Amino acid sequence: MPCRKRCGDQWWHGKIKDCGYRITAGREAIIETLSSTHDHLSAEDVYARIHDRFPNVGLTTIYRTLxxxxxxGLVFKFDFxxxxxxxxxxxxxxxxHHHHHLVCTGCNRVIDYTDFxxxxxxxxxxxxxxxxxxYRFRIDNHLIQFYGTCTECLAK
Amino acid sequence: MPCRKRCGDQWWHGKIKDCGYRITAGREAIIETLSSTHDHLSAEDVYARIHDRFPNVGLTTIYRTLxxxxxxGLVFKFDFxxxxxxxxxxxxxxxxHHHHHLVCTGCNRVIDYTDFxxxxxxxxxxxxxxxxxxYRFRIDNHLIQFYGTCTECLAK
DNA sequence: TCCTTAATGGGAACTATTTTCAATAATACC
DNA sequence: GGTATTATTGAAAATAGTTCCCATTAAGGA
Structure with missing residues (x-):
């Protein structure tokens, strides 16, 4: 699929090119989708949100791109x-936009928090x-999550 | 399968009974296995370690029991x-025995640390x-993990 | 000991993800 | 701009971890 958007470079182009990857329309769409929401999207979610405008970006590509x-280092993968x-x-x-997560084990809802x-x-x-x-490790990243029960689930 | 071990109560029996669960031989075997190692076992790992002595504890039971x-609240489930x-x-x-994890994204090795x-x-x-x-959450648990590259993987 | 009900195992079903491979498109080089 | 090189692609099939189903068995209270 040709890269139809001929607008100028995006902020992330450099980071991708530096790693030897190419810029494609599918990748633009995927990053745009991720950057236009605060939801925690699954691969299938991304697929669903892209599919209207890019009917020929397949799920496989979503997985590969993510x-x-x-x-x-542009995306973080979570398991809730x-x-x-x-x-x-x-x-x-x-x-x-640094934040951590509060995960409800009852309904799987996730709250982003920036307090503390x-x-x-x-x-x-x-x-x-x-x-x-x-330990002579090069540390690139960390993960902090709190697990518990949200107000709604507590009410039951 | 009958519960063949007639020795006295284990330390965890109360916690299980309090939740309305029964004590079975399979459950004894699984908890014993977990408590006799510091490895991070998958369901299949547990199955493999139990299968010699308890050939008729199936994988399904392992999953259910875990x-x-x-x-x-006796076991914590991790995604590395x-x-x-x-x-x-x-x-x-x-x-x-409180500890957190340091995960190598190169080889998936996990180091438990108690420092800090x-x-x-x-x-x-x-x-x-x-x-x-x-947020009016009842918080039960937390997860902290650091991700990076271990010495061996750095050498490559 | 009997009775109720939770727990079991084996296989089938399910589901997220990965692999394969031939076709296509993005970049580097001219 | 045109062309060669090589990464990227989509569809379908394959894989793998986990869950479901259901007839059978066993744990724990009476």
Whole structure:
């Protein structure tokens, strides 16, 4: 499928090209979709949201592209315990929007929170340093999630 | 399958009975297996380790039991990104052995660390309090993982 | 010991994800 | 701009982890 959008470079083009990947219409569509929502989309969700405008971007491509984006560090892959992977951009055109997740084990709802993030990030940075020194790991990323029961589920 | 072990109660019997579950030989075997290792076992791993002594505990039962144990709060279910769930006891006969994980995205190796845990746990407790107040969540658990590349994979 | 009901196992079913492969399109080079 | 090279592609088939189904069995209370 030809890359029909002839508008200028997007903020993420560099990051992709630097890793040796090509810019395609499918990839544009996928990244656009991810960047236009705060939902935690599964591969199938992305497919559904793209399919109208790009009927010939297949599910396989979605999976492959998301995987590639995870490799390139542009996307983070989450497991919220409902059997399918969820994807989120690590940053937008304006930079990172740091948040963590609160997951309801009753209904699988996920709340993004940014409260307390500064303290967390500060501690994580220290921990990261300590760990990478001690275990000789290069640490790229971290995951913090809290699990519990949301108000609605508590009411039952 | 009859419960052949007639030895006295195990430390976990109460927790299971309190949730209305029964004690069976299969469940004993599964918990024993989990408590005798620090490995992060998948359902299939547990099956393999039990199958010699209990040839008639099926994989289905392993899945069901692990799920039940997660519900009962005795087991924690992890996703390290290799496509299968991993299970770990949340506590042993001597109480909880608190640790977090360092995951290599190259080879999927997982290192348990306990360093810095005290600071982390202290911060988490505070965050947990703040979050549960603000979002009216009952928080039961948390997950912290660091992702990166281990020494061996860095060498490549 | 008997009775109720939860737990079981084997296989089939399900579902998210990956693989295969021939066709197509994005980039580098001229 | 045209062409060669090579990554990317979609569809269908394959895979793999997990769950469902249902007749049978066993745990625990009376």
């Amino acid at each position: 995987d590639m984006l995870v490799n390139a 315990g409902d059997g399918k992977a969820r994807y989120e951009l690590t940053e937008g055109p304006k930079g990172a 993030i500064d303290d967390e990030v500060e501690l994580l940075r220290r921990t990261e340093k300590g760990l990478s020194d001690k | 799920d039940m144990l997660v519900n009962a 990104g290799d496509g299968k769930a991993r299970y770990e006891l949340t506590e042993g006969p001597k109480g909880a 845990i005290d600071d982390e746990v202290e911060l988490l407790r505070r965050t947990e309090k703040g979050l549960s107040d603000k």
